[in-house]
Amino acid sequence: MASDDENEPYTRWQGFRIGQLGLCISLFLTFAVATLGFSINLLVQPTFPITTCFAKVFFALSLVFGLLSVLLGSLACLTRLADFRLTAKVARHKSDPTMKTDVDRWRNDYRRLGRRTWRLFKGQLVTFGLQVFGLVLALGITYGHRLA
Numbered sequence: 001m002a003s004d005d006e007n008e009p010y011t012r013w014q015g016f017r018i019g020q021l022g023l024c025i026s027l028f029l030t031f032a033v034a035t036l037g038f039s040i041n042l043l044v045q046p047t048f049p050i051t052t053c054f055a056k057v058f059f060a061l062s063l064v065f066g067l068l069s070v071l072l073g074s075l076a077c078l079t080r081l082a083d084f085r086l087t088a089k090v091a092r093h094k095s096d097p098t099m100k101t102d103v104d105r106w107r108n109d110y111r112r113l114g115r116r117t118w119r120l121f122k123g124q125l126v127t128f129g130l131q132v133f134g135l136v137l138a139l140g141i142t143y144g145h146r147l148a
Contacts, residue, residue: 022080025121029073032128036066039135055141062134069127076120079113086110 039062042049050059086106093099 021117021121022077025073025076025080025124028124028128029070029077032066032069032073032124032131035128035131035135036063036070039063039066050138050142052141055138058134058141059138062131062138065127065131065134069124069131072120072124072127076117076124079117079120083110083113083117086113 039059042059043063050056087110090103090106090110094103096103
């Protein structure tokens with residue numbers, strides 16, 4: 001069994017990993033909301049600059065993927081919060097022998113929530129990438145002639 005001194009670096013890096021996950025979720029959530037805001041601003045202009053059929057399709061897909069990215073990022077934040085609540089419960093009651101079955105169940109639950117958070121985060125990244133890709137294609141089709 002490892003001593004507390006041997007576990008200290010692992011515990012420290014585990015804390016960094018947990019903090020970085022939250023930072024990344026928040027960062028890409030902010031990017032998705034900003035990109036969505038830019039797209040909606042284009043949409044509400046008196047003259048909509050995107051006129052070709054393909055550009056409109058890519059623009060619409062960008063909006064849909066942007067909404068999905070915001071949804072997945074928000075769900076990742078909520079599952080992460082629930083994970084922390086259960087982890088705190090386990091830490092508080094793990095030495096109480098009368099709570100052993102509850103603690104085991106909470107451990108399984110927070111592990112499941114941790115896996116779900118990572119899946120939601122990965123989905124958030126993919127949908128954000130598709131959001132940006134669709135918007136870049138729509139703007140490229142619309143304004144590409146200005147670059148030539």
